[in-house]
Amino acid sequence: MRIEAIAIGTELLTTGRVDTNSVWIAQRLAGLGLGFHRKSVVGDDREDLRSLFLEALDRSELIICTGGLGPTFDDFTKELWAEVLNAPLVEDPVIRSTIEVFFQSRNRPCPPSNFKQALVPMGADALPNPIGTAPGIFWESPQGFPHARIVLLPGVSRELKRMWEDQVEPRLRSLAGRPTHTLRMLVGAVGESALEQRTAYLREKHGHLDWTILAGLGLVELVARSADPAALDAARLDFEAELGLDRVCTGSGSLEQTVLELLNVRGETLALAESMSGGRIAALLTGVPGSSEAFLGGAVVYSARAKAALAGLSTAFLTEHGTVSELTTHALAEGIRARLGADWGLSITGNAGPTEDKDGPAPLGTFFMALTGPDGTACQANFFPGERADMQTRSAIYALDFLRRRLA
C-alpha cells in the first residue's frame, strides 16, 4: 500500500517547528508492516494544498494529513478536501454537542468559529477528539477514488497520538500486510565504502531484503528490512560471521552500551585519561543509565599540570616525550588506572588544532590511544584530519571501539 504524509502549516516551513508527527506515525505504521513512500510539508496556501491533494490522490492509496483542523481563518484542510472531492459539508450533531460540552466543562463560552469544526464531508466519518476540539476525519473510497483512504488529524501531537491509537490504527489493522521486521547491526571503525565493498557479496546473496548503510563518525550502521524474520536471521548469521570483531552489536544498542555491558559481564572497571577528546568519552559513557557500575571516572588532562596532578606524569617525562606521543599516552593510561584502582585504563592524546604542527611529530589530526589492563598495554596511532569537533568525536569513538575489541 502506497502511503503518503502531508503536514500542513506555514510554521513547519520556517525554523519554528519541525514535523515530528510523521516520524511518530512512521513508527506506528512499521508496527503494522506499513511505511511511508513520501512525506510533504506545505504552508497554509490554498493553491499549493489543492494541487498537492490532487497529486496525492493520483499516486497514493492512504493519505495522512496533519494540521489545519483548528477553528481559525488559516485552518481549512477539511474544507479544501471536501472541495477537491466535490462533497458537501454536513454538521455532525454528536461532534457539535461534544464541542459544546468541552467549553461548558471549562466554564468558557464557545466561540461560534468553533462550530465549523463539527462539519463533516458527506461520506466521511468523524473521529471524535477526546482531549481537544478539532475532530479528525476518516474517509474511505471518496467518490471517484475508490482505492483512496484519507485520514485527517489535528497537528497537536498529544491529540493526534491519542486519536491514532484509539481510532485510526484499529481501522488500518485490517488493511495492513504482514508486519515488517528489522535487522540492525552497528559496525566499528570501518569506512562506509570499505564496508559496502566487503559485504557486497552478502547483500547480493540476501538480495530480497531491503538494505541501507548509514555512515557516522567512526561507526557504520547496517539495516535490513523484510516481512520474513527467518530471512533476516539467515542474513544476520552471515553478516556476523563476515564482520567478526568489527561488529559492535546487533539490535538497537550503541557502542558505549556495548562497552559497559562487556565490562559488567566481566565484573571489571574502567578509568579514563582524556586529552584530545576533552571529556567526550566520559560524556558518552555517562549517558548510559547505570554506567557508574563499571565506569569509575576519569581525568581531562588538558594541560601539563593536569597530566601531572591527575595521572602522575612528571614534567621531566613530558618534556622528554612530548604531550602527544605513544609513550605519553601509555603513561597516562597506566597512571589513571593506578590512581583509581581500575581494571582498565584508557587514554587519548592528539592534535585537534588550532596549532598545525605540520612538520612536527603530531600534525593536525594525529591521535594516539592507549589501553592498559590485566594483560598488558596496547597503543595505536591514528590520523584523521578534519573539523575540530569531528576529530574530537572520532577520537572518542575510536578509543571506545579499541577498548571494545579488547574486551570482546
Next chain:
Amino acid sequence: MRIEAIAIGTELLTTGRVDTNSVWIAQRLAGLGLGFHRKSVVGDDREDLRSLFLEALDRSELIICTGGLGPTFDDFTKELWAEVLNAPLVEDPVIRSTIEVFFQSRNRPCPPSNFKQALVPMGADALPNPIGTAPGIFWESPQGFPHARIVLLPGVSRELKRMWEDQVEPRLRSLAGRPTHTLRMLVGAVGESALEQRTAYLREKHGHLDWTILAGLGLVELVARSADPAALDAARLDFEAELGLDRVCTGSGSLEQTVLELLNVRGETLALAESMSGGRIAALLTGVPGSSEAFLGGAVVYSARAKAALAGLSTAFLTEHGTVSELTTHALAEGIRARLGADWGLSITGNAGPTEDKDGPAPLGTFFMALTGPDGTACQANFFPGERADMQTRSAIYALDFLRRRLA
C-alpha cells in the same frame, strides 16, 4: 522566488532519522529574506524521485536537494537529475584528484566506487566538499528550464552546512531581496516564557523588527531581523540594558566561548570536578579552539574512588555528607582547584537517575554546583527533573553560566 526542499533517503521516511537539514537551511534562507514554499521527503526509489523532480521543475524556481550523493549503490541523486534533464555526466578532474588526495592523506586505498562522485552533469558547477568526498552541484538554468536553479548537497549535516555557507549562500545572495541584518543575543539560565514576558514591552517598542525567541536547555536565543541596521542597533541597546547580567553575549558567540574569553581577559585558569555532568562541561569548553590557555583540565568523579583519588575527598567525608550535597560539591571544587593550582574550581554533583531517591536528600533532577575562586566559594542548588540526557546537559550549562556571572 518559489523555493522547494527535497530530502532524499529511505531512512528519513522511517523512524531512523529526521530531516533537520531543511530546518537549518530555512534559517539561512530567512537571513536572505527567502523561504520554502514546500518540503518533501522521498526514499531511494528512482520512480518516486523522477516524478518529484519533474513536478518540482514545474512549480519551483530554486530546488534544494539533500542526500543521495554518496559512493554507494543507493546514492543516485545526481545521476537521476542528469537523466531527467538529458545532460551527460562528465568527470571533473579537480574533484577526482581531491578525492584521491582525501584518501591518500588518510593512508587508505580509494575504493573505485568513490570515483563516481567526481562526475558532474554537463552545464552544472561542482561544489567541492572540503570535509568529505561527496561534492555538491549548483546548476543554473538547465536546458529547457531557463528559470530553474538546482542545488544538490550531501545529507551529512556538517558537510552540508559548510558548503552552504561557503559556496551556496554567496551564489544566492545576488538572487535574494534586500539583505537582512540579524541581531542575536544569547540569554543564560532564564526560562523562555519568563523572558518573553519580561521583554514584551521592548518587542512592542521595536515592533517593526521581526522577532524570534528560541529556547534551548538552560539558554534562550533572542533573534531580531530587519533590513535596517540602525533599528537593530537601537533594539540592541535597550535589550542589553534590560537583560544586564542575564545576557551571555551579543552576536554569534556561545556560552563556553564567553566564559573562556572572560578567563583569558583576566589571565585566569579553570579546573573542573564533574559528577552529574559526566564530562559535558569539559567537552563544551574543549570544543573551543585555544581553550587550553585557560582550561587546565578536570576530573570526572563518577565514583567515591575518583572523588578521593582525583579531588582528595576522604571516604569518611563522603559517608558523612553523601555523594550529592552542598558540602560535597563544595569540597570537590576546592579539591580540584588545589590539585591543579587553578584560579577557579567548578564542580557539579546531582542525581540524573536511574535511582529515584524520592524521599532522600537528592530526588531525581536535583543538582548542586559549586564555584571556588580568588574571593571565596559559592554554591547553588537546582531542581529540574526530566530526561537523563537533558538533566546532564542542563547541569553543565547552568554551571558554566554560574561561572560566567561570577566572572562578568
